[in-house]
Amino acid sequence: xxxxxLYNTNNKPDEKTKSVIVDFLFNNLEQYGDPxxxxxxxxxxxxxxxxxxxxxxxxxxxxxxxxVGITIIxxxxxxxYIPENILVYIAVATTARGKGVGKAVMEKAISxxxxxxxxxxxxxxxxxxxxxxLGFTNxxxxxxxxx
Numbered sequence: 001x002x003x004x005x006l007y008n009t010n011n012k013p014d015e016k017t018k019s020v021i022v023d024f025l026f027n028n029l030e031q032y033g034d035p036x037x038x039x040x041x042x043x044x045x046x047x048x049x050x051x052x053x054x055x056x057x058x059x060x061x062x063x064x065x066x067x068v069g070i071t072i073i074x075x076x077x078x079x080x081y082i083p084e085n086i087l088v089y090i091a092v093a094t095t096a097r098g099k100g101v102g103k104a105v106m107e108k109a110i111s112x113x114x115x116x117x118x119x120x121x122x123x124x125x126x127x128x129x130x131x132x133x134l135g136f137t138n139x140x141x142x143x144x145x146x147x
Contacts, residue, residue, distance in 0.1 A: 002068070002104050006112070008057040009048045018043055021058055024070050028091035032125055039072075042088045046072050056085065057112065061105050068096040069105040073113060084115025090127070102130055110134070 007013045013021065022039045033039075046056035054077035061069035071090040076082055087109070092101045110117065120142060121128045 002061050002063055002101065004108055005060040005062065006057055007047055007060070009055055012047045012049070013043075013058065020067070021060065021070055021072075024067055024093075025072075025089050025091050028093055029089065032122060033091075034089075039089060042072050042074060045074050057109075059105060059109050059112070061101060061108075063096065063101075066093075068093045069101045071105050071109050073109055073117070079115055083118040085113045085117045087117055087119035090119075102127060103134070106130065106134055 007017070007021075018040065021043055022036050025039050026033055026036050041050070043058055044050050045053045046058055048055050054075040056072065056074040058070065058072045060067055069090070069092045072088050073085050074088055075085055078084065090102065090105060090109075092105070119131065119136065121131060
């Protein structure tokens with residue numbers, strides 16, 4: 001049975017917990033991940049440790065006291081043409097994949113948000129199937145310019 005811990009502006013993680021969250025995501029996102037510094041920025045934004053943050057949360061799933069999944073959702077401060085929330089990171093421990101952990105984390109996260117939720121997923125990411133089963137649709141092709 002999964003248990004969940006919610007970190008947000010009312011329950012901020014300490015530095016050790018932040019490190020555990022960042023390390024878990026970095027190690028389990030594999031080829032779909034980002035550098036630890038970027039993951040930490042996202043986490044700080046979610047719990048409003050950043051001056052420009054709108055908030056959000058980190059949701060940690062545990063099974064028998066061991067972390068098996070984590071997601072971070074940031075609030076965008078917008079609505080309508082840009083959803084109110086963006087799922088920035090979600091990862092499931094390699095040992096827990098295929099056991100419904102990802103679905104449980106997604107369903108719990110969706111129950112906690114107000115408004116819409118967007119996410120980016122690589123076309124070859126197996127999680128894309130889960131997102132489609134949960135009702136996500138592909139509305140746009142994302143393009144980026146990095147300066």
